[in-house]
Amino acid sequence: MIELNPTGRLILGMLALGLRTGYDIKQLADKSTRHFWAVSYGQLYPELRRLEEAGLVAGRSEPSGGRPRQVYELTDAGWAELREWLEAPSTTSWEVRSEVLLKLFFSDFAEEVATREQIAALRRRHEEKLATLRAMDAGAAEWRHRGPYRTLRFGIELSEWVVDWCRREELPAADTDSEE
Amino acid sequence: MIELNPTGRLILGMLALGLRTGYDIKQLADKSTRHFWAVSYGQLYPELRRLEEAGLVAGRSEPSGGRPRQVYELTDAGWAELREWLEAPSTTSWEVRSEVLLKLFFSDFAEEVATREQIAALRRRHEEKLATLRAMDAGAAEWRHRGPYRTLRFGIELSEWVVDWCRREELPAADTDSEE
DNA sequence: CAGGTCATGTAAAGCGTTACATGATTTT
């Protein structure tokens, strides 16, 4: 029994979805889980070997032409481990990290225009993200798995919310004398 | 000119808000910025000294009784650095990290009940968070600074959105034959 | 006088990104 780290669990899940190589996992992760869980090669390849040592995945060499390639699949122990993780209560909540919010927190010390521009830039980035996600949504009808679709919908709806919030904040501050 | 890291900038901002010791900064950060930018002592104290070496903050010993204490304040260079950062365009976007979403992504391989429970737990954690944030909101009328209030509102509204999303996802999946 | 708060700090480990390096195959 080894202690699995988050990236290790992501790998198990990806293999369950039918992906076979480190490269494949990275490709899909960059399109999908990146929005709530990123991976890099520097983590991926060493972790695949750790998982193999632990007997959770089995790899074999399957070169495509003269190009070396390692394909992996879950072992029974790997499936069990994945399921156990998926069904265990999550201890860690949901974490947001945002430099823009930090700047907003300290915005009393900046020009108002500059702060408004920070928020506008955040909105624009989320509008771009929304466009990407919606493009994926259009092709999602034929997806075999429901999980990825649910997180995609989450991403879309959250981004919409963020864009709305930015729009509201970009308005000049309304006088608050009708309040209270 | 040293390269500032995020924690260093958080410290500059906190000193601008009038906080004086590492301990004070940690206390406030744990109540406020924690939701989008956390700090730990392991980063805080070494970074305060780095900032002092760089001439951005000035510290002096001011023991309270026999208890040693270092109080810091921003230098002119520190104020300039803070302002420059606040007004520079943010490169990094906003990042969400969520183990629950990762589990949802792979939820095709778990019992439906287990997944529903993950979401319910996420909702409960956010309901608790909401209660805390709303308690702060109640006392916010007398706050001197507007920035912290804006991020507090952000936190409240986002948490409300997350709770709503969880509620919707907790409902049994509706038949989708009216769609398309 | 016990427990909590004020206050500062360090060492080690964990996690992750970045940058670099390599080379074959496929597409244009």
Added chain:
DNA sequence: AAAATCATGTAACGCTTTACATGACCTG
């Protein structure tokens, strides 16, 4: 023939958390 893609990997660095350590002061 060049550019893009497939494919694998490592080393160094940076950030953050965790765990530990210490001790004075204040409150009930």
